[in-house]
Amino acid sequence: MEQKQPDVVDIFAVEERPGAVVFALAVCLGALVLLAQMDEQTKWLKGAALLVQPRFWPGLCLAGFAFFALCHFISTWTRHRKSRQYSFLPPDELANWARPTEYALYFMAYVFLVPQLGYLPTTLLALPALVFRLGYRSPSKLMASMLVGLCTVVVFKTLLQVRIPGGRWYEFLPDGLRNLLILYF
Amino acid sequence: MEIFLSALDTLWRVDVLLALLVGAVGGVIIGAIPGVGPAVAIAILLPATFAMEPIVGLTLLLGIYGASMYGGAIPAILINTPGTPVNALTTYDGHALTRQGQAGRALSLAYSASFCGGIISVICLITLSPYIAKVAPLFGSRDILMAALLGVILVVIAHRGQTFAAGMLVFFGMFLDTVGMESVRYTKRFTYDQAWLISGFDLIVVLLGLFALSQAFVLLVGRDTPTRAESVSGRLFSGMKELFRHKRVVGCSSGFGVVMGIIPGVGEFLAQFFSYTLAQNLSREPQLFGKGSPEGLIASESANNAVPAAAMIPLLALGIPGEALTAMMLSVFYIHSIIPGPALFQTQPDFLVTLYMCLFLVNVLVLAFLMVSTNTLLKVIAIPGRFLGACILVLSFVGVYSLRNAIVDCAVCAVFGLIGYILKRLKLPLVPIVLGMVLGGIMEQRFRASLARIETPLDFINRPVSGTIFAIIVIALVAHFVALLRARNTRRQSRPM
Known part of the structure; x- marks a missing residue:
């Protein structure tokens, strides 16, 4: 058997995984849904400054979550379009997710x-x-x-x-x- | 001297010694079983340690943390399967040596390198302590806020090739921490009028789901692969002598381990990456790397084992955990009302000295244990994965149910277990979620505490410490983007015309 060549970059290499796009899309939509519920699920105190609002911190976290989720979806989608290694909705992989x-x-x-x-x-x-x-x-x-x-x-x-x-x-x-x-x- | 004697007195107690022994031996065994790892073990044991005294609980957990990487080298070298994820690089040269009939030499080198890395790291921790004790009180709320922000940013950019995913998960973790009743104005956030959500998501429940249950699921749905490791012959004591010939590699690699351990959010993988690359560049025989180079094996193992003690520095000095395992240990501090941070060095120096001694002794105990038990440990490598999965599933119950006997906690844990399982299948990192939860909580608390002194955003960075950390953040971000641009240019140039 051939011994693997020593390339430590391999450890950090990112390969496309089946179901990655659909997962990225689901997370992205989830983040947007949470963001849309901000008004309903957090309080805005009249007269208080923005930084002391109870809504400020979860808003910041959700904005970051939605932004990165969108970026992750775009990058996963771009990689998927280039490689076309797996289908958008790989049934085997989705069944695997349900197995546990x-x-x-x-x-x-x-x-x-x-x-x-x-x-x-x-x-x-x-x-x-x-x-x-x-x-x-x-x-x-x-x-x-x-x-x-x-x-x-x-x-x-x-x-x-x-x-x-x-x-x-x-x-x-x-x-x-x-x-x-x-x-x- | 008085502090030292007091620490020695604590260390000499039966319960502390027992915790040290169980942690060291248990850590090696857990590390040697592929598919378990210290994160699973610590997550399961965490609630059980709440009933113990803090020094006993922390000694047990630190023992597991420090010892598991020693044990992880055994399957990495003998059967080409890393016992813990951080032993992946050990397979490159360790298993190659085994294939050349030098398994005993490889194990001996790995143990010796791990021991040196561990001891150097503890020495650094002890040496740096007086300076940390002087510097830590200079950290105010804004400085700790900036240090936590640095941790968040480093977690994201340390995941090269997965930056967006890491960013997404870190913010998800930060969001999870905001759910429930906030403690300043007592308003509900994302509770959906559910009583069980008012107290928010418990870190331990999330940890057990993400690390322990998800791993149980991975093992349960997987297949058992028959593994058989040949027993090791030869002298396991000879590695130290050979290690002495490569002292430069040991020194540099341990140094990388210490530095990467201190920096929040970076950890073992980058330490190994840098030390292995440097060792290859400095070596007279770089062509041997990956084909059984002793220097490659030494670089990987000493860098690994230098991280645990160093990772305690930001935790003890600032209360900021650098990675998932120290984030778990933070709970032990909190549950006993010991607040890690600047004041700890002034109020409980004997507690800290005892911890340092424990870290030192863990390394000695583990080395002694491995020298006599390696062949016995080969039996645990052969335990079938799915059988282990069933055991982890049952053990996870203890961890989560014993917190407050709430069935809802177990359901939340199961949901996070499923999330963790999917993330593992997609090869997405779990650590950013945990660090997001912990650092997010610290950041929000420090942010609110800072607001009284803030008039403009620039006030966040107008202190010497916060300004310096902010400068480091800017440098880290610039370096990251420059590296990305360089990588893109290299890819374009290497593409066929």
């Missing part, structure tokens, strides 16, 4: 379940389930995921005492066990 939504929903389901089932049971359930969903079927991987889940709870909740509430069903347990689970798991 499943895991974001999984994350939110985990978030909703923790206050119900408790941190330890939810983690011991959720991590192996996610690992299984990812296609790992070997007992060693599933056991490893349970171990990671257990270690996470022990390190953060038991040892570092981070603020995560106990599960709702802990209330039905005998006093001693309930306190132990609420405090440490």
